[in-house]
Amino acid sequence: MDSVQLVFLALIQGLTEFLPISSSAHLILPAQLFGWQDQGLAFDVAVHVGSLIAVVGYFHRDLWQLLKAWLASLRGHRSDDSRLAWQVLWATVPAGLAGLVFNDFIEAHLRSILVIAATTIIFGVLLGLADWRGVRTTNMANMSWKQALLIGVSQALALIPGTSRSGVTMTMGLVLGLTRQAAARFSFLLSVPLIVLSGGYEAVGLLGHSGVDWSSLLWGVALSAISAAACIHLFLAWIDRIGMWPFVVYRLLLGVILLWIALG
Structure with missing residues (x-):
């Protein structure tokens, strides 16, 4: 993988991990246009680490509060923060189970350009309708368990390439009445355990591999983290003003x- 491909793919992965526009669609398009070879499993793990660093860094205060509240809840001390922490964990379960059951089937049958094109369009339309028709009155503090679980179930659909994890979870959040900020923030919080799980699963595949280009991987981590952090900051700053329609x-x-x- 040359330096141009490395920089491009790391930046694109960081941006598209959190914008509702589908990372898989953006990673397949340059490969088709420029004839690039697959970047490899090690690089995929590296850019996911970069995305994880970005979201944990941006939400470090929130995540620390949630972690402390969750640990306190194990000792019987309940609070709004502990409830949100448990909601994040429970909402991660559907995608985790779906990944274990359907990952091999999806890899074998649903990674074609035609599938990615169709899901990019279909879930783009659904995002637009949700943003247009959503009542946007619920914030994370009064989000119900049912709403959190349904958002988690929708996240499992993101296993299908072109769907967009952030896109489908924000869509479901808006359908259920969450504000744009609440839908986006809950989607970002949900990404933390899921990236840890998916990145860990991919990392297992690296066991026994030799000849890893550590310099390229470190650049991938750094560039992905920078672009993902900028993406999160700008998205949350602008989303109430611009809505979802530019992404649609x-x-x-x-x-x-x-x-x-x-x-063609």
């Missing part, structure tokens, strides 16, 4: 381009 339009255009590549 972008997804539709990207889906059409992918369809053209798949059918």
Whole structure:
């Protein structure tokens, strides 16, 4: 992997991990346009580590409060923070189970450009409808267990390439009446245990591998972390003003381009 591919893929992964625009669609498009080879499992793990560093760094105060509250809840001390911590954990379970059961099937049958194009368009339309019709009155403090679990169930759909983990969880959050800020923040918090699980699963696949280019991996971690941190900050700062529609339009255009590549 040359330096141009490394920089491009690390930056794109960091940005698209948290924007509702599908990282898989963006990683397959340059490979098709420029004939790039697969970046490899080690690089995938590295950029996920970068994304994890970014989200943990950005939400470090929130995560510390949630961790302390969760530990206190084990001793019988309940609070709003402990309830949110448990909601994050429970909402992670559906995606974790779905990954164990369906990952091999999805890898074998659902990674085509046509599938990614279709899901990019379909879930883009659903995101737009949710943002348009959502009542946006619920914040994380009064989010119910049912709402948290349904968002977690929707996250399992992100195993299908082109869906977008952040996109589908924000869509479900908006459908259930969450504010844009609440839907985005809960989606970002949900990413922490899921990235840990998926990154750990991928890292197991590296056991016994030799010849790892550590310099490239460190650059991948750093660039992914920088772009992901900038993405989170700007998204949360702008989302109430711009809404989801810029991302909806972008997804539709990207889906059409992918369809053209798949059918051309």
